[in-house]
Amino acid sequence: MSLLLNKPEVLLKAREEMDACIGEPVRLVEATDLPKLQYLRCIIMETLRLYPPAPLLNPHESSADCTVGGFHVPHGTMLLVNTFAIHRDPELWDKPTSFIPERFEDGKNGGNMVIPFGMGRRRCPAENLGMQMVGLALGTMIQCFDWERVGEELVDMTEGSGLTMPKQLPLDAFYQPRASMVFCLGTS
Numbered sequence: 014m015s016l017l018l019n020k021p022e023v024l025l026k027a028r029e030e031m032d033a034c035i036g037e038p039v040r041l042v043e044a045t046d047l048p049k050l051q052y053l054r055c056i057i058m059e060t061l062r063l064y065p066p067a068p069l070l071n072p073h074e075s076s077a078d079c080t081v082g083g084f085h086v087p088h089g090t091m092l093l094v095n096t097f098a099i100h101r102d103p104e105l106w107d108k109p110t111s112f113i114p115e116r117f118e119d120g121k122n123g124g125n126m127v128i129p130f131g132m133g134r135r136r137c138p139a140e141n142l143g144m145q146m147v148g149l150a151l152g153t154m155i156q157c158f159d160w161e162r163v164g165e166e167l168v169d170m171t172e173g174s175g176l177t178m179p180k181q182l183p184l185d186a187f188y189q190p191r192a193s194m195v196f197c198l199g200t201s
């Protein structure tokens with residue numbers, strides 16, 4: 014949400030995709046809509062690229078001698094994968110620190126590695142569940158509310174301390190229900 018508030022044109026594009034996908038009669042976004050909401054998916058992937066909740070994957074241990082990228086890795090070596098550095102490598106990514114969901118459009122990402130869920134046998138077993146949960150939560154917020162920053166200045170994206178890359182300052186934003194969605198939000 015913070016990244017979207019700093020780039021309202023991205024928020025608008027996601028909203029347009031959502032409205033076009035759901036059509037009439039208007040209803041809340043559902044899990045079955047998510048495969049069609051490709052731009053929403055790009056936003057989530059770009060967010061996970063910039064702010065992977067596990068910037069350093071769990072420590073892994075090599076179970077056998079092997080050679081990876083020309084480096085000999087003996088059996089029993091502890092391996093720490095720096096997802097944060099891989100996702101922002103300036104030799105791989107154009108404008109690595111910029112939020113550009115379009116880089117994931119049409120399934121393209123320049124062949125670069127994006128591994129917010131890890132990889133291999135110990136990768137997150139709940140990747141699909143995680144993507145659905147985030148897709149539905151973010152999708153509903155985009156679909157149902159109009160969002161605005163509290164002032165002219167951009168949302169401060171400074172990272173706080175912690176294992177999962179929390180923001181230093183919690184997000185403050187103005188939001189109100191969209192007139193067309195009020196009936197979906199319940200009034201009792």
Ligand code: HEM
Binds near residue numbers: 072131134137143144
């Ligand atoms: C956006 C949401 C999520 C992200 C970004 C995420 C990311 C990760 C990462 C990076 C790992 C470590 C992979 C590695 O070390 O190679 C992991 C492991 C794991 N995750 Fe997730 N996860 C998410 C949601 C979930 C959810 C919702 C569940 C459970 C319902 C879950 C259950 C697990 C489990 C059990 C492991 C350990 C797998 C193993 O060691 O074999 N994750 N996750």
